[in-house]
Amino acid sequence: MLSRSQYYLIAALVVAFGASWFSRSYNPYFLDIALTCGINITLAVSLNLINGYTGQFSLGHAGFMALGAYSASLMTTNFGGTLLPLVGGQSWMLFPLALYVGGLVAAIAGLLVGGPSLRLKGDYLAIVTLGFGEIIRVILQNIDAIGASRGMIGIPSYTNLFWTFGLAAITIYTVWALVNSTYGRGFIAVCDDEVAAEAMGINTTRYKITAFVVGAFFAGLAGGAYAHFKQYIAPQGFGFDKSIEIVVMVILGGMGRMPGVILAAVLLSILPEALRWFAKSDELTHIIRVLFSWLSPENYAVAAAKTKEVFENRMILYAILIIVLMIVRPQGLFTWTGKRKTT
Amino acid sequence: MEYLQQLINGLSLGAIYALIALGYTMVYGVLRFINFAHSDVFMLGAFAGYYLGRELPAGTLGGGLFVLLGAMVICAILGVVIEKLAYRPLRGRSTLTVLITAIGISLLLQNTGQLIFGANPKSFPKLFPQQNFTTTGGLVISSDQITVFVVTLVLLAALHYIVMKTRIGTAMRALSFNPTAASLVGINNDRVISFTFALGSSLAAAGGILYALNYPSIDPLMGTLPGLKAFVAAVLGGIGNIPGAALGGVLIGLIETAVVAAGGSTYRDAVAFAVLILILLLRPAGLLGKFQTEKV
Numbered sequence: 001m002l003s004r005s006q007y008y009l010i011a012a013l014v015v016a017f018g019a020s021w022f023s024r025s026y027n028p029y030f031l032d033i034a035l036t037c038g039i040n041i042t043l044a045v046s047l048n049l050i051n052g053y054t055g056q057f058s059l060g061h062a063g064f065m066a067l068g069a070y071s072a073s074l075m076t077t078n079f080g081g082t083l084l085p086l087v088g089g090q091s092w093m094l095f096p097l098a099l100y101v102g103g104l105v106a107a108i109a110g111l112l113v114g115g116p117s118l119r120l121k122g123d124y125l126a127i128v129t130l131g132f133g134e135i136i137r138v139i140l141q142n143i144d145a146i147g148a149s150r151g152m153i154g155i156p157s158y159t160n161l162f163w164t165f166g167l168a169a170i171t172i173y174t175v176w177a178l179v180n181s182t183y184g185r186g187f188i189a190v191c192d193d194e195v196a197a198e199a200m201g202i203n204t205t206r207y208k209i210t211a212f213v214v215g216a217f218f219a220g221l222a223g224g225a226y227a228h229f230k231q232y233i234a235p236q237g238f239g240f241d242k243s244i245e246i247v248v249m250v251i252l253g254g255m256g257r258m259p260g261v262i263l264a265a266v267l268l269s270i271l272p273e274a275l276r277w278f279a280k281s282d283e284l285t286h287i288i289r290v291l292f293s294w295l296s297p298e299n300y301a302v303a304a305a306k307t308k309e310v311f312e313n314r315m316i317l318y319a320i321l322i323i324v325l326m327i328v329r330p331q332g333l334f335t336w337t338g339k340r341k342t343t
Numbered sequence: 344m345e346y347l348q349q350l351i352n353g354l355s356l357g358a359i360y361a362l363i364a365l366g367y368t369m370v371y372g373v374l375r376f377i378n379f380a381h382s383d384v385f386m387l388g389a390f391a392g393y394y395l396g397r398e399l400p401a402g403t404l405g406g407g408l409f410v411l412l413g414a415m416v417i418c419a420i421l422g423v424v425i426e427k428l429a430y431r432p433l434r435g436r437s438t439l440t441v442l443i444t445a446i447g448i449s450l451l452l453q454n455t456g457q458l459i460f461g462a463n464p465k466s467f468p469k470l471f472p473q474q475n476f477t478t479t480g481g482l483v484i485s486s487d488q489i490t491v492f493v494v495t496l497v498l499l500a501a502l503h504y505i506v507m508k509t510r511i512g513t514a515m516r517a518l519s520f521n522p523t524a525a526s527l528v529g530i531n532n533d534r535v536i537s538f539t540f541a542l543g544s545s546l547a548a549a550g551g552i553l554y555a556l557n558y559p560s561i562d563p564l565m566g567t568l569p570g571l572k573a574f575v576a577a578v579l580g581g582i583g584n585i586p587g588a589a590l591g592g593v594l595i596g597l598i599e600t601a602v603v604a605a606g607g608s609t610y611r612d613a614v615a616f617a618v619l620i621l622i623l624l625l626r627p628a629g630l631l632g633k634f635q636t637e638k639v
Binding site: 055057059116120122123124126127128130131132134135138139141142240244247251313315316318319320321322323326327330 | 376436438440441442444446447448449451453455457458567571574578610615616617619620623
């Protein structure tokens, strides 16, 4: 007998499959945004397991994503030629295998990173994970066989609505089921009070490593999906900025709050497009241009260019969002109760 | 001779890291959190030097010192403002909240910097008189490297005097020892914290100018890597420990130069992180730090 959450998962997969069946008739621009949404949901939910539920602050999620992206792409580009005929030329049989390999590589990296560094707390852990992320990027940049800093090109386009949203649904289901199981209460115990959890007989290190490995695995899957969506990956794309973007989704949604994080991931995927549209619209930007021309009265054109820059540089917006949220609403934007909800 | 030359280069780089590391370590001492925005105060110090340096005749000792002091004052004020606006409302909140805010401030400074200064690198003016000194053995020491050594030593001596001999320095040490007890004996904690930020930020500004003298291409993202390496230096020496930060800075400078000299220049940025991971695993309290057990 399936539980209710398993029905939801199957329903989500069926809907994703159905939606993807007609994907040729969708507007490619909106399809693009939808795929980005799906990948970002996977990334944010997997980071939420580490940063939110378990309370370990990781700043290296993009590093795991990079490993998944590169491993999966190496699978499909290098072995695609020999493996594809074996499965009758059906890419839908090869792709999940490649994704899985990418996830596994990322999970192993998560184990390697998590093992030693999870003895650290708070800000130390943040810096060490940041360091690991940077080391992964530097190493990828130095391997000539995978294009070094030029990046990898010619990755087949396998990602579609089914894969991204199916992946997102599986990630949400897994993290949700994990945290709400009897075993999973340990994650929340570690987050709430590590010393007390340890006193109650919870192996805190084990829980932290589990969170890291599972989070890294799904980040790796998301990386693989991302690579086969953009068809081009470069080490620079998986730097600190990318990690921060995922962290902002989790903070915005509220750490350890699943619905908020999903909503935040969707919002932040649409935001750059919305800002671009906003920057193009003359009436809307007029007020800001006037403000800017007070600062440099002689030059309306410069003001216009600067306005455009402000709107296209979403990092400024992210930065202000983070600061204001932390001071005013540390529980996240979409949480109305003070206490964390796990269900 | 080759080794001595690398030693001098490493020491001058390490002196700069030491100046930045002191800011991290002092703020950690009084507030127990890592001020991520410190590396961007360093960047702003370099930019303050750039804009002040354009107004003054370049290549004079007096002008150079004036620019240095000016940038230090500007950044000191900036540090106090950042603390007042962003960190003070968070006093007493969890470390994570403060850490995330600090990352936010850092991103804000970097990206506003890109907007205002432009993202393209600018070439830093020659503030001090230029001359290369060659010793009999063929060692080359540039006047800018000498400036780095002299300024760093003077600032370290001044810092030592402030922390050890003055009233406010004693208050700083008291606060880092026990904040509650410090306020019980009449220390105004907020004022001391502001002062600590001013002190740390002015040292970062000096570090920024010295860095820009030796690597004269500045851009709004220049702070990130030196900042992270200086943070590693602070941890290496034992975070919260002032002599430790200076020692850690010099060591990191030497290690980095050694790696570059050994032909690993593409890995120079990863080395500091490797050192950090090693030190945290082997001796988490740092070289000069005291190990503390957690009390409930």
